[in-house]
Amino acid sequence: MTERTLSLVIKVWRQAGPDTPGRFETHRLSNLSSDMSFPEMLDVLNAQLTQEGREPVAFDSDCREGICGMCGAVVDGLPHGPERGGTLCQLHLRHFKDGQTITLEPLRASAFPVVKDLVVDRAAFDRIIQAGGFVSVNTGSAPEANTLPVPQNIAEQAMDAAACIGCGACVAACPNAAAMLFVAAKISQLALLPQGQAERKRRAATMIAAMDKEGFGGCGNHRECERVCPKGISIRNIAKMNREYLAAAMR
Ligand code: FES
Structure with missing residues (x-):
């Protein structure tokens, strides 16, 4: 142009x-x-x-x-x-x-x-990640990729969720100021990959408890979050998060 x-x-x-x-x-x-x-x-x-x-x-x-x-x-x-x-x-x-x-x-x-002015404190997102958005594996040199085989479609779903950059636009767009798209992206990404399995049984419960404690609202299926997400994170991740939460609660 x-x-x-x-x-x-x-x-x-x-x-x-x-x-x-x-x-x-x-x-x-x-x-x-x-x-x-x-x-x-x-x-x-x-x-x-x-x-x-x-x-x-x-x-x-x-x-x-x-x-x-x-x-x-x-x-x-x-x-x-x-x-x-x-x-x-x-x-x-x-x-x-x-x-x-x-x-x-x-x-x-x-x-x-x-x-x-235009600067807001988004540290609430950091505290949610601290509650469970991590994997407890020893770091060190990167393992040989072929030792952890991941089917192509699962790897792509995980990478799509991992594209979330935590900007907070989803929260600002939501009439309930819900952080569910952000939290769901982080939970999905780790639930899909072998590296995330160690904490999988408790991750959804601890991260959602942290989200509630920070004062974010609940999802009302308005889908405004998806509309404004700069990385195109799908609300399908919220459905996955809800399944992870239910599984954690039933355990
Ligand atoms: S300044 Fe880094 S995403 Fe905009």
Whole structure:
């Protein structure tokens, strides 16, 4: 697509801290390249704010290649924006019209308190992983792959689940602020592979208990999580998680 320049009106959420009321602030940006990603556009906004002697907008990003899951904000009501199958750092301005007004908010959920502006604390996900999203095998040199044969279709299902980057968009999109797509992806990935069998009998129970303790809601089958997931994680993983949980409870 040919590069073009455009101007945008950005309504961005500003909030000094978790206990401070927030508000929208409006900024006009011009001479933006349609090839810019969202974090690059925020860099331009922050350079402008710094020149004006004002505080830059706090936002998360790291790899800027759709890998790490650090970026994430709600663009016009949708986590990661209106384009499907990508993260905020992969969302380019070419998808917006010259002169368009864009609203930017943090991923909203009570389990993800706002740290500042667009930055939220997603440590609740880390605590869920600590509750069971691991395998207790001695690490060392990688074993010869053929000593652990895994059927191709199972390996592909496991890799599809392992694509979850833990960005939290699923939680922000869900009307119940449920973390079930995230937790289900982690449980499925380990349940499918031989390496995950050692803790399989207790993993679903401990991770779901941790999820509930963090204050995430339950799945209402709205499927908004699947819609906004940048890695296309399927809600079929939630069905698998429920089966794993039932099996753990019956034991
Ligand atoms: S910054 Fe790493 S996925 Fe967006």
